[in-house]
Amino acid sequence: MDEEEFLRGRVYGADPEDPGPRPGRVYRELVGGPLDGLLLDVTDWEDAQPRQAMALATELGSFGSGGRALYEPRRGDPRRWDWRGDIP
Template sequence: MDRRVYGADPDGSEPGPRPGHDYVELVGGPLDGLLLDVTGWDPQEVVDGALLMSDHGQFGPGGRSEYEPDAGGGDGGRFMWRGNVP
């Protein structure tokens, strides 16, 4: 099974990772297992993590899920779920 990228249309022609792009894996929470494209992100943005829209979180449609770099400071290519926000 191919990995799916956050924000990509699952029925689209390119739901998976693309060559030349940088990704982190989302671990835990409602977006577990998806890849987040961080191509072009400033290093500080990677350290800060991301608030991502998620219809499947605690707050339903319009809610967001907070993901932060793994304890390794983002070097490991994983963002860990920290919780949901409205």
């Protein structure tokens, strides 16, 4: 199994021992880029449908450790967030 396949369906930032989504939580799917296929838990956010881009920490992007991947809600389908690039 390659790294991309291993990450698919897991929750961003979750404990590797308990990676799956939980019932009763609200998730957004990350599409493209280094976090492709991961789910972002937005349950505790005041507005579970933010309309701005988010920089998510990752070691898998262009900048390695300390880098971030930029994702923003997809127009017409805010349940999916599209990758916009990597930033240091």
